[in-house]
Amino acid sequence: MPVEYDVTIIGGGVVGTAIARELSRYQLKICLLEKDADVASGTSKANSGIIHAGYNAAKETLKSRLNIESNPQFDRIARNLKVPFQRIGSLVVAFAREDISKLKKEKEAGQDKGITGLEILNQEELHRKEPEIHPEARAALYAPTAGIISPYLLTIAQAENAVKNGAEVRLRSEVVDIKCDSGAVSAVVLKDSSELSSRVVINAAGLYADEIAALVGESYEITPRKGEYNLFDKEYGGMVKHVIFPMPSEESKGILITPTVEGNLLLGPNSNPVEDKEDLAVTREGLEEIWEGGRALYPDLPAEGVIASFAGLRASLPGDDFKIEALEDPVGFIDVAGIQSPGLSSAPAIATMVRDILADIAPELPEKLTLREGDFDPKLKKLPSFQDYQEKLDKWQDIFLQNPDYGEIICRCEHVTRGEIVAELNKEFTSPTLNGIKRRTRAGGGRCQGGFCGPRIAEIIAEELGISPLEVTKSGPGSEILWARVKDVKPDCDLVYGLGEKK
Amino acid sequence: MMREHQLVIIGAGPAGLAAALEAEKAGLEDIVLLERDEYLGGILQQCIHNGFGLNYFGEELTGPEYAERFIDDVRESSVKIRLKTMVLNISPDKKITAINEEEGMIFLKAQAIILAMGCRERTREALKIPGTRPAGILTAGTAQRFINIEGYLPGREVVILGSGDIGLIMARRMALEGAEVKGVLEIMPYSSGLVRNKVQCLDDFGIPLKLQHTVDYIYGKQRLEAVDVIQVDDNFNRLTETKERIECDTLLLSVGLIPENELSQDMGLKLADGSGGPPVNELRETEIPGVYACGNVLQVHDLVDYVSEEAEVAARGAANFIKDSLKKREKEIIIEPGRGINFVIPHKISYQDESRKLIRHFLRVDEPRENIKIVIRDEAGSQIARFGREIVTPGEMETVKLPESLIPEGTGKLEFSIEAEGVEENGK
The missing domain is CATH 3.50.50.60 (FAD/NAD(P)-binding domain)
Structure with missing residues (x-):
C-alpha cells in the first residue's frame, strides 16, 4: 500500500497550523490532525493575543530568537490571511524608583538582541500615552513593535490557507498510537482505529505533546499552568491604549491589561499549575487575583464592565525553553513541544525552523523526501462581513443583490447576516458548531450571548449540513444543545393543528 | 432612496402592534411597522401558557391568542408591515436605516417614531x-x-x-x-x-x-x-x-430583563436609572420630540395588558404630535422616586390636556412591604394624594391613577414615596 502522507502534523493550534501552512508551500502530502471539533481548541483559543516585541527571554534561548525573528513578519501574515492585527506597542510599568534601573537593563538587553524602538518613558510621557493608568506609575519601558492579534482567527486562517494549498485538516481525529518500522515512523493510529501512513510525524500537540512523544518512547512531562482572564465590554475598550505589563517576576510576565483587536479590554492571566489538562474552570480565587493585578495598574477598572471570564492552559516544560528537534530514533519524528509564551509571537519562525529540520532529515528517511516548492498562494480572500461595511452600506447593497441571504440579520447584537453564516459553513475548511460559527462570524458572541440567535444558528447549521437540530453541538460531540423532540409523535414534521381530515 | 412616512414603529410585539392600531384609530394613514423576526407578536408567540388579557380583554388568553387579536386587526388595517427587517440605526432627525432580505438596505424618514423593541434577558x-x-x-x-x-x-x-x-x-x-x-x-x-x-x-x-x-x-x-x-x-x-x-x-x-435600548442610545437618548429605559413624559415621549417609547423597552412590565395600554398612550401622543395638536404646560412637572421606590413612569408631565381626568403612573418598590401607603407630595412637600396597599413587592408593578385636579397649580415637582412603619419618614 502506498504511503498516504509525507507529513502528518499532530495538533491544530497556532503552531501546528503555522507548520501546515509553511509546509504547504512544497509539493508534499500533508495531513493535520486535531482531536477537537475545531482548530485553536487548546492553548491557542485562550491566551493574551499578544505579539511580543521579544525582549523578555534570555538571548541564548530558542524562544528569544524565534520571537524576534517572527515579530516583523506579522504585518504581512495578517494582511495575507485577513486577520485583525494592530501594532499598538507595549509598556512595562514601574512604580518603585529601584525598578527604573531594571527597566533600563531590560532596554539595553533588548537593544543588544536587535529590537528597535525601545524607549524609557518618564512619568509625564507615560501618563500622556496612558491617561487612565495608576497615578503613581513612575516610568515605563516602551516597545513600539509589540502588537495584538486574534489568536484563534490567526489559527483558523492558517488552517484555511494550508487547506487552500493542498493540505488536509482533519478535525475530531485523536491520535492514540504511532507505528514505527525499522527505526522510522510509518503511521499514526487514530482513536477510531483507522491508520494513516506517513513518512514524517510532527508533534505539535501542545498540552498533550508529552503523551504523543511517549508513543515513540520519549519521556518528558508537560505541566499545565492555568491562566485566568476577564474580558470587558467594548464600552471600556478605550481606557487602555497599549499592552500594559507590570514589572515581570521570575516565573511570568505578570497580570497584564490590553485592548483586543475586537475593541474589548482583556485582563489576565495569573499562573497556577493544575493537574488536569482539561481543567478550564475559572475559580473565585483566580478571578480575585487577576482583579487585584488589574487594579494595581488601572485603579478605575469597572467591575460591572466584565462581560466574560475564561481560563487557558499553558503547556509548560521543565527547562523553560521551546523543544524543537527531530528524534534520532525513530527517524521522522519531530518534536515541537513546550511552546508556551511567547509561542503565538514565535509561530511563524517555529514553522520555518521545522521546515529546515524537515529538509535536514529528509535524506535520512527510508524513502527519501525532497522539498520542492509548488504553487503557493499565501493569501485568503475575505468573505463579505456586514461589520466591515458600516460606512459603505451602498456597497453592501451590491452584495445583497447577488444573494438575498446577506439581507437577513440573524445575530441582532453583532449584526451578522444569514449569508455570512452560510458562507462560513460552506468553506472548504470549517467547524460546523455554534462555537465555530461564533468565532468565525461573531454570531452569538454579542450582548445577548446567543439568547435570541442561538436557536436560529442551530437551525441554519442543521439545514446546511442536512442533520437534525438534535445533532448540532456547541463544540463537538458531547456538547449537544438539545435533548429531544417535544411530543415526538411525527418526528421532523410540522404538526397540523385543528381537526384535519382523517385518512 | 429615502422614503418618508408619518409614523414608523420599531418592533411588532405587543407594544408595536397596539401602537400601530391606535395610531390608525387616531387618524394616521401612513404607518410602517418594522419587525426583525419572521412573525408578528414578538415574545408572546412563545408564551403558550394562559394568564394574558384579564385586564385588557376581561378574559384569560394564551400569549399567541392575545397577540392574534391584535395581529388580525393590524392585517385588516392600512399599516404597512415589514417582517425580518432589522433596524440598524436611527438618527436624532428620525432617519432610519434598516435591512431585510427582500429589499436589502432600507432608508426611511419619519415624522414620528415609536420605539417598541422590547427587552432581552441577562x-x-x-x-x-x-x-x-x-x-x-x-x-x-x-x-x-x-x-x-x-x-x-x-x-x-x-x-x-x-x-x-x-x-x-x-x-x-x-x-x-x-x-x-x-x-x-x-x-x-x-x-x-x-x-x-x-x-x-x-x-x-x-x-x-x-x-x-x-x-x-x-x-x-x-x-x-x-x-x-x-x-x-x-x-x-x-x-x-x-x-x-x-x-x-x-x-x-x-x-432579570434588560430593556433593549441600543438604538435609543445610538440616537442620543440617555437611559434612566431603575427602569433602564429612556426618560419619558406622560405621553411616553422621550427627550427627542416626536420619538416615543413604550412597552418593555421603556420599563419591564409584568403584564402584557399594561404594555398594550402604554403603547396606545404613545400612539395617541405620536398622532397628536404629527397633527401638532398638543399644548405644552407652562411648567413641566418632574416626577421623582422617593423613599422605598426604585422608579416611577412617566418621569415628567409635559402637556396640558383638559379632556384628561387621570394620569396613570407605574412604579416599582425596592423591597417587599406590608400595609403601606404610596404618598405623592408636591414641590413644597405637601401631601397631595395617598394610596393604601396591603402588600407591595419588587416583583409586582404598582399603578396609581393621579387625578389631574389634585396637582397644585404651578408645582414643578412631584415626589412618590412609600410611607409606613419601618420606612423612614421624609421629615414631614
Missing part, C-alpha cells in the same frame, strides 16, 4: 459564576423558544437560577415535558416573579423554591454535569457549609 456572563463553560446553560426565554416554537427539549435534569416570571413558567413547562426540575434558586429573600406564577408553576408541581440560594460553581466539560448550590446570608455572603452539589444537564437562567 446572561450567565453578568453573574460571574466560577467553573467551566459547557453546553446546557441557557436563558429561560431561549429554552422557551426551543420548546414552544422549535419543538425541542433542551435537557432532562434542570436547575433554574432566578425566580423571574419566565423562570417560573419554564419550571412548569419543562416539568410538563417530562424533565426533572430540581429546584428554582433565588438569591433574594423573596421571589422576583408574580405570586400567582409561584403558586401555579412551582407549588402545584412540587418544585422547590430555594430563597437566598444561588449557583456557586459550574461543572462539565462538553455538556453541563452539575452545579454547586449555596445559601447566602442577608448580606449575600456565601455560607460555605451549606454548599451542595446537584447533578443536572441544564441550567436555566431567569435573572
